[in-house]
Amino acid sequence: MSMVATATSPPPSILSFIEIANSISQLHQAHAFMLKTGHFRNPFASSRLLTKATSLPISSPDTLSYALSIFTHTEEPNSYIYNTIIRAYSTSPFPQLALIIFLKLLNSVNKVFPDKYTFTFIVKACATMGNVKQGEQVHGLVTKIGLDEDIYVYNTLIHMYAKCGCFDVSRGMIDGLVEDDVIAWNALLSVYVERGLFEFARELFDEMPVRNVESLNFMVSGYVNVGLVDEARKVFDEMLVKDVVSWNVMITGYTKADKFDEVLGLFEDMLRAKVKPDNCTLVNVLSACAGVGSLSQGKWVHAFIERNGIEVHDFLATALVDVYCKCGCIEKALEVFNGTLRKDISTWNAMIAGLSNHGYLDDALNTFNELIADGIKPNEVTFVSVLSTCSQGGLLSEGRRMFDLMINEYRIQPTLVHYGCMVDLLGRFGLLEEAEELLSKLPVKEAPALWESLLSASRSHNDVKLAERIASKLLELDPHDSAGYVQLSNVLASMGRWGDVREVRRKMRSEGVTKEPGCSMIEVDGVVHEFLAGEGIIL
């Protein structure tokens, strides 16, 4: 008989409430109720709560720390509860915590023992950390307990060694198997592919005594990862069985290679093959539509999403907002944006950038303020749009305030692009000294584009001396940089130094530097047109 005061079993209603919960606030409600009624002390009830907290559709560091608080408030957690929290941390950005909790388990007063589940999770944590020393120690313990007989634990170890770069150990374990196991082979193959070690992947693949769809999917993505999309396509076409991942890998490959026509063609093939597209497919197809500026196909995909009752949030919402923005339908973009409940920072970023790029500067900044008011943390991409909005609108004090907010409030290290916006903004107001001071914090070598920006500002403010100084600096840095030549000759031209202009142009030719033409695309009446620009511009 148990001496511990066990709580009564929880009523089924609270358990089913937890089962259907899909937000942290619903779990808080269940949690509060359980604390009040004492059901939280029932191990099964608290484990249901914890499991749900670790598998919410929306997970963040917040949900994870909530899960941790459930764990820490559980008196004498059983092995299931330990395993659940260890699993949650094993693939999180903080896998070390999984290890800390694992040590706590080993030293637990109520003598909890690690089991085969514990080891799959903790080995995975070592893999995530890339910490082979820890991995080896855990492996030792696995062997001692005799759990290396378990194929799940065994395969996770194979993957861990591969992840840590110990390919020979990983391979040795595969060879040590009495019976061939395709997942064991795939565990090593996947790491070769992930690291772009395509030769190793190919060699291993040829040697594999067992293969499945996933093995071939890895090979296709292996070709894609090293930029050989056509080779990937050959493997893909020869596959007898294709699952949704096969199609997605190939489609993603074309998207990465900017081969948007192929993306759209493959998408049609996929539908003809009666394979159901998932979010990953649709995100890529939409991004191809955005890439070619095809509003009609974007709309078609949107209709497909609605027809099939696919929920739009996060990734998919971002892709839709983006495609409508890129195709110039800012109203449709807003409609999607406002109709989406689950937005992540990228969704906000796409909307802010879209508004800003279409000249709705106030709306862009208002949307940014809304985001802040909603308690969402902006990232560096957000600030690119925000600062560029300020720069476009000549909003000097706002721009300075945002730049300060980014650095001091959100602790985001500005990148060259952020500095670029500030230089541009300061330059427009003729605050060349302030801009130069800002730039001087950066190594010149890293920021030629910023100096170019300051150079054009100095030209438009007739600070010819500064302009000439920067132009020479740019050429010194990179004698093949066309922009440097263009700018320098423009400076000289504005001073009427035509002889020097000719000299620069001669030097440019002798270095073999040409000005690259710009290129842009637009859809008119359902046909995508491509334009080349840049010729005939005075040098």
Added chain:
DNA sequence: GTAGGGTTAG
């Protein structure tokens, strides 16, 4: 009473 290995995304 609940669980585990290798996989594509802006």
